[in-house]
Each structure stands twice: as C-alpha cells, then as structure tokens.
Amino acid sequence: MEQKERQKREYMLPDMDSTFRVFGAHSRTVDPGWSYPLHKHPLFEINLVLTGTQQFSVERESYTQQAGDLLLFRPGDLHESRVSGEEDMTYYCLHFDVDEPSFRELLCRSPRCFYPSDSELAMAIRPALDKLIGLTVSQEAVLRTEARMHVLSALFELFASLSGILSKLNQDPAGLRNSELASRVAIMLEEAVEEAAAAGLMNDKDTVTSIAAAVGYSTSSVNRLFSRAFGVSPRQYLSTIMLKKAKLLLMDPELTIEEISSRLGYNNIAHFSRQFKRWTGEAPSRFRDRFHD
Template identity: 40%
Template sequence: MASAFLPPELGQNISEIIIPDVKTTLNLFGMHLRTVSGAWSYPIHAHPQYEFNYVLDGEQRIIVNSRSYTQRAGDLVLLRPGDSHSSQSGNGRPFTYFCIHFDIDDKILISLLSRLHHVLFKADSTIAHKLTPSLTRLVDISRQIHGDITMSQRMMLQSAVFELFGQLWEAFSVEANLQASASYEKVELAHQIRSRLQGLVYQQFKQDAQEDRTLGVDDIAAELGISSSHCYRVFRQVFGLSPREFLSRQMLHEAKVLLDDPRLPVSHISTILGYRDIAHFSRQFKRWHGKSPREYREGGSL
C-alpha cells in the first residue's frame, strides 16, 4: 500500500525531522472549581480514574487509603484509580479547590504514574512548582465557563491538560527513574501482564499464598509465550515493583474497601473474599498490612 506522505526526491532534502505518529485518547471527568464552607465534607469513595486535587485557598484535610494529609493553598494531591479517599475542611473554615478526573491511553505515561508512591506534593516542592502554571491556566479557563461549555473552551481545556502532562512528565520521570529503554513494546507487554494479574486477585484470595508461591505468574508468562524471568524483569522495569508485590497491593486494597464499610462483619468479608474461615483471612491480612482486620477497623480511617 502506497504511503500518503511521499518523501522528496533523493538529493532535494536540505534538512528533515521526522515526527513519530501521535495517537492519544484523553478523557476528562468531573472537572470542577469549588468553594465550600467549613462544615462541608465529602464521604469516603473511590473511582476508576486518576484525580488531581489542587487547593487554591484555605485548607483541606484529605484522607487517602486511611492516611490523613493536610492540603494548603498551592498543594497538589494525585490520586490513583481505586484510591479510597474522603475530604473536609482542615480548620473548620471555607476553602477553594480545583479537581479534575482523567484517564489517558498513553501507556508510557500511565506506567510513570503507577511508579509514583507520593500522594501530596507541597506548594514549595519542585513538582508542584513545575505544575503550577498549567494548573493555573486550567483554573483560569474554568472560571470563564458559565452554563454550557463552548467548543473553544473544550479545546483550551484539553490543550491545558496536555500541557500539564508534559510538565508532569518532566517533573516526575527523573524521580520515578523510568528507564529510557522501556520501549512501547515492553510497556505494552507489561500492561498485558498487569491485566492478567488483576484477574488473579480473587483467585489468590481463595488460596493460602505462601512466600514461595509464584502466584500464577508462571502461567501468565507461558500464556504470553515468554519466560518467567522475562515476565518479572519487564514488569518491574515498567511498574517499579514485582508482579508478586503488585498482587499483594491489589488484594490488600480489595480487603480494605470491604473493611471500610462498617455494615459488613469481618466474618462476612472473609466469606466474600473466599476464605475458608475468619482466622485464615485475618492471618493473610495481617501479613499484608501489619494489623489484623479488627485492628484496622478499630483504628478507623484516620
């Protein structure tokens, strides 16, 4: 099939830069700029998108995966899909914040975000300083929207978000130590491994996972036609942790989500997750979290 982009005849080029094709899908959800009273609060919830939460004025207390953070003007919070979080005024006074939920199909960027373990970036941090101009632009555009959004405003928002991602990449890539050799082919393979690992979560809940178990990684490697060592190596290079560690984090998250619902007895949660008895579930949860399910629940979500 002939190319629609024909190069000039041999010898006619003086200089040339070839830009690789760029195909990226960006979805923005629930973007809002909000000022709330000191009595305002938002209950514990989670969602399947990433979230940026940026405080413009005042103080917000945000609890993420049972850990409390104080977010002041200029501070930025990054939440990952599935993070359990709630928020309220940090000092009983009104505050203003900007929030944006997003997902994007750029696997390199998603891999970078998945390697970061930070939640709160203080206003005086290098990262917050780097991202502030793009966040300010997003806020300024949002202030101009009254009623239905225009096409021009839609395009400006998307442009500002992509600019934010560019700054985010520059700010985060060194910290995350994402190696340049992590090609798109390796990233694609790592995401295939990750998808199959997520399918093992409930299966692993039903087993007494011992320290020397492969946790199904050998089967995944065989299914993908690669060696187990290559499977481990590619996954760690892209996501910064081993498949075993990823599985443990996923399983711990599922257990915490259920334990955060006070209506569910621990015995019932044990049954939901497929354990043969509550003692078995308690041992496994303590191995992951350092506390028993009852200790976790009694400690609250603070």
C-alpha cells in the first residue's frame, strides 16, 4: 500500500508485436535501351528515380518519372518500366511487407501511386530513403552489425513518415467505414490464433466463415473488403499471424517442436514442418538452431 501511495504517475508504451520484410532493395544505373517487362509480386514497392527519366506503367496507367519523383504501389499491381530519352537512368527500388494492420490499411488505401518530387509525401520520406541509398551503395549493411542497425533505423523512419502523410491523405468516409470493419476482422483473426494456440485447434476456412457471420457479412463480402484494406485475403493474413506465432514459439527453448505443432492445431509434426517450410523456405528445426546453437 505504501508503495502505491508513493507512485504519483506512470507512463507506458503499448505492447507491440510487429514484423516486416525488406526484399531486393537496390540502386541501379541503366542505359537508354533498358526496360523491365510487365510483372507483379506480393510486396509493396517504392521506386524512386535519382537521375534521368523513367516511363512507368502501373495497372495500365502511365507515369513519367523525373529525378526525385517516386511511385508507391501495392502487392499484386501489374507494372513495367523503361528508360525514356537518350540518357542513362538511375533509380532506387525497395520491396517491403509489413504485418501491422493499421499501416497496411494506409498503404492499401493510398489514393494514388505517383508522387512528384515536390509532393508532401515524396519530401517527407526522402531523408529516410537517402539514408537507405547511402547504406545500399556503401555495402556496409552486408558486413557490419552496426550498419545493419542503421538500416533498421532508416526503415522505421521511412515507415513513420509514410504512415503520417498517408493518414492525412486517406480521409474518404466510405473508405474509413470499410477500414473499420476490416480492422475489426483483423483483430478477430488475431484473437482466433491466440485462442487456437491455447486450445490446440485451428481451421482457417472455418475461422474466416465464423468471423464473417459474427460481423454480419457474407464470407465473400468480408474477403472483398478485407483484401481491399490490407492487400491480402483473410486466410492469407491468418497464415501470416500463424507464422509469426510459430516463430515466437520456436524461439522458446522449453517447448519441443511437437508441442508447438500441437499448440497451433496441426494433426502431426510432419504437417507443421511442411507448412513452416512452405512459409519460410526452411524447416522449424533449422529456424530454431539459428537462435539456440
């Protein structure tokens, strides 16, 4: 009681459990004949022109990028590019993915993908991008732990700037209502994984169907609204949460892989191992060995 009386105020950060992936970040200089064919991938992408001119097509919309102009597009967007003009072109490309629901919403509801060099968003994120470009060109991030930490710092700075500007831009009332429903479904999916881990029972199809019924929408409507908000289907999002949960459990040396498999609702360890390798490209035991040699 005496301890409580002496404590006048307390401030705490919220608990956070978020992961992200950065893939294929590179700076490249190409000649006037260069082009990249039409393609798509399951990641968000930032493409920034540093010198020269690039002609870019995203979902059949054409954009001309000068130095400082950038494109921000979503998973699954069809895109292609080529050099425009007779000069070499240098660009920086960053692919990334995040599982933070509110940030994914902002990225997926972005009202446009092209941001000129003098736009609020381009100017806000350019300092973080310049840090990443410097680290990419120096190659220090490959060799030194300190440099890798600088990369992480620059990435979080980039994400913070992006979320701040996109929050100001994404004010469409209908979009906000739909995002509230998608956010509610995301929370329910996360709760379902936690409950399944406690009970040792998980069925992703039944989970999405029951959540759709609980929020009063058809499964198809929930799939459509959720995919529009987050860029992935509810079942794909559920797999992401399951993977994160599996990684956290594997980092606990007190749990056997068989126990983890059972907690996540798999019928046997072989099924869990196959699924984990499908998600990550490595077996659960290999992942664990990297943390507990």
